[in-house]
Amino acid sequence: MTTTTATTESTTTEATRRRGSPRFSGTIVSLILPVVILITWWFVSANSTSPFFPPLQLILQTFVEAWLSARVMSDIVPSLTRLVVGFLIAVVVGVSLGALLGRLRIAAYALNPVLQFFRSLPATSLIPVAVVLFGIGDTPKIVLIAFVSSFPILLNTIDGVRNIDPVIEDVSRSFRLTKMQRLRWVQLHAASPQVISGMRIALSLAFVVMVSSEMLGATNGMGYVTLLAQQGFQITLMWSGLILLGLIGLLVNGIFILVERKLLHWYTQNQED
Amino acid sequence: MKRRSWLVRSLPWITTLAIITLQEILARTGVLPNVIPPFTETVAAGWMMLPTDVFLTGLGQMLQQFAISLALGIGAGVVLGILIGVAPVLNQLFRYVLEFLRFTPSVVYIPILLLLMGARPPVAITLAAIGSTWPVLYQTYYGVVGVSPILKDTGRVFGLSRAQQIRSITIPSVSPFLATGIRIAAAHALIIVVAVQIIAAVPGTGRDIQNYAENGVFPRMYALILVVGIIGLIINGLLELLERRQLHWHASYREKQA
Numbered sequence: 181m182t183t184t185t186a187t188t189e190s191t192t193t194e195a196t197r198r199r200g201s202p203r204f205s206g207t208i209v210s211l212i213l214p215v216v217i218l219i220t221w222w223f224v225s226a227n228s229t230s231p232f233f234p235p236l237q238l239i240l241q242t243f244v245e246a247w248l249s250a251r252v253m254s255d256i257v258p259s260l261t262r263l264v265v266g267f268l269i270a271v272v273v274g275v276s277l278g279a280l281l282g283r284l285r286i287a288a289y290a291l292n293p294v295l296q297f298f299r300s301l302p303a304t305s306l307i308p309v310a311v312v313l314f315g316i317g318d319t320p321k322i323v324l325i326a327f328v329s330s331f332p333i334l335l336n337t338i339d340g341v342r343n344i345d346p347v348i349e350d351v352s353r354s355f356r357l358t359k360m361q362r363l364r365w366v367q368l369h370a371a372s373p374q375v376i377s378g379m380r381i382a383l384s385l386a387f388v389v390m391v392s393s394e395m396l397g398a399t400n401g402m403g404y405v406t407l408l409a410q411q412g413f414q415i416t417l418m419w420s421g422l423i424l425l426g427l428i429g430l431l432v433n434g435i436f437i438l439v440e441r442k443l444l445h446w447y448t449q450n451q452e453d
Numbered sequence: 454m455k456r457r458s459w460l461v462r463s464l465p466w467i468t469t470l471a472i473i474t475l476q477e478i479l480a481r482t483g484v485l486p487n488v489i490p491p492f493t494e495t496v497a498a499g500w501m502m503l504p505t506d507v508f509l510t511g512l513g514q515m516l517q518q519f520a521i522s523l524a525l526g527i528g529a530g531v532v533l534g535i536l537i538g539v540a541p542v543l544n545q546l547f548r549y550v551l552e553f554l555r556f557t558p559s560v561v562y563i564p565i566l567l568l569l570m571g572a573r574p575p576v577a578i579t580l581a582a583i584g585s586t587w588p589v590l591y592q593t594y595y596g597v598v599g600v601s602p603i604l605k606d607t608g609r610v611f612g613l614s615r616a617q618q619i620r621s622i623t624i625p626s627v628s629p630f631l632a633t634g635i636r637i638a639a640a641h642a643l644i645i646v647v648a649v650q651i652i653a654a655v656p657g658t659g660r661d662i663q664n665y666a667e668n669g670v671f672p673r674m675y676a677l678i679l680v681v682g683i684i685g686l687i688i689n690g691l692l693e694l695l696e697r698r699q700l701h702w703h704a705s706y707r708e709k710q711a
Contacts, residue, residue, distance in 0.1 A: 210548040217550065232568055286461075290468040300685030302640075304560075304648035305659065305678050308666035312488050312674070381637075385644075388558040392648040395563060396663075403561075407652070410564035418564050426557040433556040 234416045243420035251405065256424075259401040262318060263390045263432070266325025270382055274330040275375060278337025279363060282371070288338050299335060303328035303385055304392050311397040321393045328389055329382035336378025340371025373447050376440055383436055387429060402428070490672045499676030507661065512680070515646060515657035518577045523642045525578070526585030527635060533586070534593025544594070555591070559584035560648050567653055574656065577649040584645045585638035592634025596627030629703050632696045639688050647681065 222236045247256065281288040306324055314320035344367060352366045368375070394403030406421030473492050480491035490498075502508045537544040537551075559580045566576045600623060608618045650659025658677055665674035 206545055209542075209545045213546050214549050214553070286464070290464045293465050293469045294472060296689075297682050297686060300640075300689050301678070301682035302644040302647045302685055304644050304651060305662055305681045307648075307651055308663050308674060309678065312666055312671065313486070384558065388560055388644060388648070391558060392560045392563075392652055395560070395652045406561075407564050410568055415568070418568070422561060422565060425561040426553060429556040429558060429561070430553055 231413075231415060234419065238416050239419040239423070242416040243423060246417055246420060247424050255400050255402055255405050256428075258318065259390060259394065259403070260428070262321045262325060262401070263386055266322045266390075267329055267383060267386045269322070269326035270329035270333055270386070271379060273326070274333025274378070274382070275337050275368070277330075278334045278375070279341055279368060279371075281334070282338040282341025282367075285342070288342075295331065295335060299331045303389050307389070307393050307396050310393065316397040316399060320397070321390065324393060325386045325389050329386045332381040332385065333375065333378040336374045336381075337371060340374030341367050343374075344370045373444055376444060380436065380440070383432065387432065391425065488671055490675065494672045495675040495679065498670075498672035499679060502673060502676060508677075511656065511658040511661045511677075514574065515650065515659065515681075516684070518574050518581065518646045518655075518657060519642055522578045522581030522646065523585055523635075523639055525582035526638055526642060527589050529582070530586045530589025530634065530638065531593050531631070534590040535597055537590075538594045538597025551590070554583075555587040559645055560652075563649060563652060572653045572655050576653060577646045577655050577657070580649055581642040581645040585642040588637035588641065589631065589634040592630040592637075593627060596630030597623070599630070600626040625702075629700055632692075632700060636689070636692050636696070639692060640685070643681075643685060643688065 218236075225233055225235045226237065228235055281291065303324075306328065310320035310324040314323060348366060348370060349362075352362050357366065390401075391403040394401035395407040398404040402421060402425055406418055406425065409415070409417035409421060476485075477491045477493060479485045480489055480494075537547060562580060562583070563576070566579060570576050570579075604622050604626065605618070608622045613621065646657065647659040647662075649655050650657040651663045654660050654663070658681055662674055662677045662681070665671070665677065
């Protein structure tokens with residue numbers, strides 16, 4: 181089912197893009213609402229005395245003062261490092277183990293109950309365990325992010341490697357490709373749409389775990405500062421933290437989509453025929 | 454031949470048992486640190502907890518928050534997904550706003566909701582509802598947009614009424630997408646409910662896990678995680694069963710039965 185999602189997604193966006201009016205005017209229409217919201221927020225909140233909803237101007241000032249200075253190194257970089265390192269470990273482990281298990285059907289079958297259990301286990305329930313085992317530094321967060329995000333990648337890779345067209349396999353064998361060549365150029369290539377849709381699930385999981393683990397057991401990081409600001413009643417700092425986390429989420433996903441488009445260029449093109 | 458197939462069929466259980474036994478041995482011989490109790494100790498702690506009030510209340514609250522939020526998320530997702538699916542203008546208009554919201558994991562809003570609502574179940578319900586809206590919304594949208602034009606034309610040629618078109622063309626085309634959306638949404642909802650309970654001490658199994666972790670009652674902590682994992686498996690299984698029942702006509706299920 182995951183593959184159906186991925187394929188339909190790319191084709192429909194392509195289709196709507198071409199059907200609609202020129203892309204430029206479309207983007208302008210899409211920008212109307214965000215601009216209206218920001219302007220309304222700015223003016224409605226301008227004279228706000230409510231402690232919960234400070235003026236947007238103050239929030240943005242705090243954003244610049246608090247986040248775009250010392251906190252870049254003390255909080256933003258550590259958070260992103262945890263996210264990226266954890267995610268990359270998950271990609272390496274998930275893809276390599278997945279390729280292996282996809283080939284050794286019997287092993288994948290034997291390990292299925294264990295894999296399904298950890299896939300179904302809500303990732304955030306392991307945050308206390310990570311704190312108990314590894315304390316509150318970077319290690320528990322990286323380990324946890326890597327652990328929970330490797331399962332979607334692993335399971336999707338197994339599926340992808342397994343569902344290769346047998347004709348392609350035969351052809352590559354009759355061309356006498358070596359095992360490594362077949363793995364790299366045939367199996368992983370054919371599985372990549374599914375692997376990447378697993379990575380997408382893993383990335384959103386990684387982000388959730390990063391933020392929530394920083395809110396529970398941490399001494400720095402964007403999630404930590406934002407929750408602490410709420411507890412310390414620094415409401416403008418809290419709002420600016422929310423905006424920052426939203427923007428970072430957008431950025432991370434945006435980068436991922438760009439990479440995805442580049443890697444799956446051949447795939448979306450085939451789909452359009 | 455027959456005996457071999459029996460052996461092969463039970464292989465997953467044999468492997469699982471072997472892994473559990475290995476964990477037991479490693480924990481008992483002290484290879485694993487003592488914050489990881491042997492499996493039997495975890496299960497025994499869980500067994501003792503099963504009939505207690507603390508456990509049952511926590512579990513009930515977790516499931517209640519999960520179910521309410523998932524229902525809200527599915528409702529909102531379907532309605533919004535249909536809206537932006539049938540009206541390209543709305544899709545164009547809401548695009549960036551929806552994308553911004555979708556890429557912000559809803560646990561990010563924990564602080565603001567704690568501020569407004571206090572550490573009570575509505576925080577978990579609201580956040581999990583928001584989190585489970587997006588997969589349903591986008592899957593519904595892809596489903597609605599992807600209805601084959603040939604099918605639509607055929608329906609029109611056969612003179613189906615609007616209601617008949619929706620019943621026999623739109624709903625069957627959208628439902629496989631929706632099923633996937635609901636399955637992702639359920640996983641998200643459970644993750645978020647547990648996260649809110651752990652972080653903000655909102656009543657539920659998540660809070661109990663965190664309590665046992667803080668007080669060093671590790672067998673109970675692991676027992677509860679085991680329970681939450683089993684709940685996750687059951688939810689997955691139920692949704693898959695429902696999907697198979699409702700979508701038995703769909704190609705991906707017909708193949709499996711053949």
